[in-house]
Amino acid sequence: xxxxxxxxxxxxxxxxxxxxxxxxxxxxxxxxxxxxxxxxxxxxxxxxxxxxxxxxxxxxxxxxxxxxxxxxxxxxxxxxxxxxxxxxxxxxxxxxxxxxxxxxxxxxxxxxxxxxxxxxxxxxxxxxxxxxxxxxxxxxxxxxxxxxxxxxxxxxxxxxxxxxxxxxxxxxxxxxxxxxxxxxxxxxxxxxxxxxxxxxxxxxxxxxxxxxxxxxxxxxxxxxxxxxxxxxxxxxxxxxxxxxxxxxxxxxxxxxxxxxxxxxxxxxxxxxxxxxxxxxxxxxxxxxxxxxxxxxxxxxxxxxxxxxxxxxxxxxxxxxxxxxxxxxxxxxxxxxxxxxxxxxxxxxxxxxxxxxxxxxxxxxxxxxxxxxxxxxxxxxx
Numbered sequence: 466x467x468x469x470x471x472x473x474x475x476x477x478x479x480x481x482x483x484x485x486x487x488x489x490x491x492x493x494x495x496x497x498x499x500x501x502x503x504x505x506x507x508x509x510x511x512x513x514x515x516x517x518x519x520x521x522x523x524x525x526x527x528x529x530x531x532x533x534x535x536x537x538x539x540x541x542x543x544x545x546x547x548x549x550x551x552x553x554x555x556x557x558x559x560x561x562x563x564x565x566x567x568x569x570x571x572x573x574x575x576x577x578x579x580x581x582x583x584x585x586x587x588x589x590x591x592x593x594x595x596x597x598x599x600x601x602x603x604x605x606x607x608x609x610x611x612x613x614x615x616x617x618x619x620x621x622x623x624x625x626x627x628x629x630x631x632x633x634x635x636x637x638x639x640x641x642x643x644x645x646x647x648x649x650x651x652x653x654x655x656x657x658x659x660x661x662x663x664x665x666x667x668x669x670x671x672x673x674x675x676x677x678x679x680x681x682x683x684x685x686x687x688x689x690x691x692x693x694x695x696x697x698x699x700x701x702x703x704x705x706x707x708x709x710x711x712x713x714x715x716x717x718x719x720x721x722x723x724x725x726x727x728x729x730x731x732x733x734x735x736x737x738x739x740x741x742x743x744x745x746x747x748x749x750x751x752x753x754x755x756x757x758x759x760x761x762x763x764x765x766x767x768x769x770x771x772x773x774x775x776x777x778x779x780x781x782x783x784x785x786x787x788x789x790x791x792x793x794x795x796x797x798x799x800x801x802x803x804x805x806x807x808x809x810x811x812x813x814x815x816x817x818x819x820x821x822x823x824x825x826x827x828x829x830x831x832x833x834x835x836x837x838x839x840x841x842x843x844x845x846x
Contacts, residue, residue: 466717466718467674467676467719469676469677469719470613470631470634470718470719471525471611471634471715472610472611472634472635472636472637472638473504473620473636473637474636474637474638475610475611475637475638475640476637476638476639476640476641477640477641477708477710477711478640478641478704479484479641479642479643479704479706480518480641480643480678481639481640481641481763482513482514482601482639482641482643482644483517484519484639484719485514485518485556485599485601485639486517486518486519486521486523486565488599489518489523489556489599490523490556490750491711492554492597494553494597495524495553495555496523496524496525496526496551496553496554496666497514497518497523497524497525497526497550497552497554497555497556498525498526498528498546498547498550498552498554498555498556498560498570498596499514499515499518499525499526499527499528499555499819500528500529500543500555500556500557500558500559500561500563500564500566500567501527501528501529501531501557501558501563502529502531502532502533502559502561502562502563502662503509503531503604504528505529505558505559505563506527506529506535506623507550507741508647509676510558510603510644511527511558511559511645512583513643513644514556514558514750515527517586520558525552525556526546526549526550526552527637527731527745528542528543528544528547528615529752530543530546531543531559531562531563532562532618532837533560533562533563533737533739533783534562534733534734534737534740535562535566535569535617535618535703536617536618536619536620537582537617537618537619537620537621537652537711537716538620539566539750540566540570540573540582540583540704541845542578543566543569543570543834544566544570544573544574547570547574547596548574552596552636552677552799553596553597553784554596554597554598554599555567555570555571555597555598555599555609556598556599556601556646557599557600557601557635557744558601558602558603559601559602559603560602560603560604560606560607560609560656561604561606561607561609561615561616561740561841563607564598564610564615564618564635565607565609565616566617567598567600567715568595568609568615568628568630568633568635569582569585569615569617569628569633569805570596570628570830571595571597571598571627572585572591573585573593574595574596575593575596575632576591576592576593576595576632576633578825579591582617583619583626585617585628585630586626586628586824587626587628587629587824588625588629588630589628589629590628591630591632592793593632593708594632595630595632595633596634597636598633598635598637599635599636599637599638599639599659599775600635600637600638600639601639601641601644602640602644602645602707603644603647603648604645604652604653604656605642605648605653605656605657605661605695605703605706605707605709605712606655606656606657606658606660606662606741607643607656607659607708607709607710607714607740608640608660608663608711608713608714608715608717608718609641609714610635610638610640610711610714611634611635611638611711611714611715611718612634612714612717612718613629613630613631613634613718613719614626614627614629614631614718615628615630615633615703615810616628616730616740618733618829621695623735624649624730624731624734624819625730625731625733625734626824627730627823627824629824630715632822634718636662638711640699640706640707640708640711641707642658642706642707642711645703645706645707646698646703650696650697650698650798651698651799652739652741653692653698653706653798654692654696654745654771654795654799654800655741655745655800656710656741657688657691657692657695657710657744657796657798658708658742658744658745658748658794658798658800659740659741659744659745660684660688660706660709660710660713660714660743661684661685661688661689661692661713661745661748661791661794662683662725662744662745662748662836663684663689663710663713663714663717663722664681664684664685664712664713664716664717664724665681665685665724665752665766666717666723666726666768666825666828667680667681667713667716667717667720667721667722667747668681668682668685668716668765668830669723669755669758669759669780670720670721670722670723670830670832671721671827671828671829671830672719672720672721672828673720674687674720677716677719677720678718679716680712680713680715680716681713681717682765682766682769683707683712683769684710684713684716685707685766685770686769686770686771687709687712687769688703688705688706688709688710688713689707689769689770689771689790689794690705691695691704691705691709691773691787692794692798692799693794693797696798696799699745704840708780718830721825721827721828722825722828723742723751723825723826723828723829723830724751724754724755724820724823724825724826724829724833724838724841725747725748726751726810726823726825727820727821727823727824727825727829727838728743728751728816728820728838728841728842729743729744729746729747729749730743730820730823730825731786731816731819731820731823732746732747732807732808734810734819735808735816736807738807740801744774745795745800746800746801746802746803746804746845747789747791747801747802747841747845748791748795748800748802748845749795750793750841750845751793751841752787752791752838753780753788754832754841755829755831756784756788756830757831758830758831759784759820759831759833761780761785762784763785763788764776764778764780765783765788766787766790767783767786767787767790767791770790770791770794771790772786772787786837802845803845803846804845804846805845805846808842808845808846810846813839813842813843814835814839816842817835817836817838817842818835819833820838821833821835821838
């Protein structure tokens with residue numbers, strides 16, 4: 466039996482944020498806890514939403530103690546800030562960091578027995594749905610607005626841990642490409658490649674099935690045709706990426722990921738490397754590593770990436786073509802697929818052990834080992 470979970474409601478397209486106030490009012494919420502990050506406040510992006518709240522006379526408190534790789538401390542401080550605010554819902558504005566922090570805060574508020582943030586790692590058997598979240602992404606990458614996953618950094622132990630909880634999915638997602646227009650090119654590229662990694666890993670993961678495959682192949686096609694334009698800040702590219710990353714999230718949230726994400730989580734924990742950049746750096750090498758365990762799926766990935774003549778290729782040829790199409794896209798948007806000058810040899814063994822123990826690794830299509838992961842890291846150094 467397969468299970469599929471999505472938001473109660475989602476809004477898509479330019480101007481979609483106009484629906485936020487009606488959702489708050491129609492659901493009877495009295496005070497909003499706005500979770501966002503300092504840069505989005507500094508550059509006026511969060512104000513696009515808070516101005517709507519002001520115009521509708523909706524009370525709110527802003528919490529912005531959120532780092533790009535959100536920490537246990539960010540969550541703990543957020544829980545206390547939520548309690549002090551007397552809020553009854555959360556509007557999360559930002560990338561995965563804001564939405565992940567909001568999810569952890571919302572879960573702990575309604576399940577106080579999990580106040581120790583580390584206790585949420587893995588599949589935590591929480592009893593109650595989290596505080597209702599309206600998620601407003603400002604990056605086209607994580608799809609945290611539609612997933613049941615979130616990731617928190619344990620600074621003390623130098624590791625990121627994945628939390629999977631059906632109770633944390635936002636009740637409303639508001640996917641407005643205008644909220645993403647201010648993203649610089651580098652961030653657009655990194656988050657876009659993260660979305661592509663979601664689609665590819667979700668397509669080849671052990672848990673994949675017909676419904677998830679439908680979403681993932683379409684997400685690959687949309688992202689492949691949109692990311693270059695989005696990096697150039699073209700409206701069509703922005704709109705395509707806003708949709709493509711959400712479609713990828715619809716799929717992978719329900720079937721899992723693989724070792725690329727396990728290794729990327731570890732890179733972020735050790736070197737504070739942005740998650741999207743870490744995923745993108747690893748993707749061609751991990752795809753080549755996994756190829757033998759993917760049947761005919763790389764043919765469809767190559768096709769979705771725009772490769773011509775795949776039906777006339779041998780299995781070896783279309784697998785190589787799929788990997789090369791990914792590598793070329795990464796290069797075109799400025800992603801360097803190398804860890805030279807980033808990873809340190811003395812860290813590799815422990816990083817590999819951490820990646821092996823990461824919650825995403827068991828979904829990888831190819832059975833892997835700590836030694837395999839070490840070899841993958843070293844191949845990029």
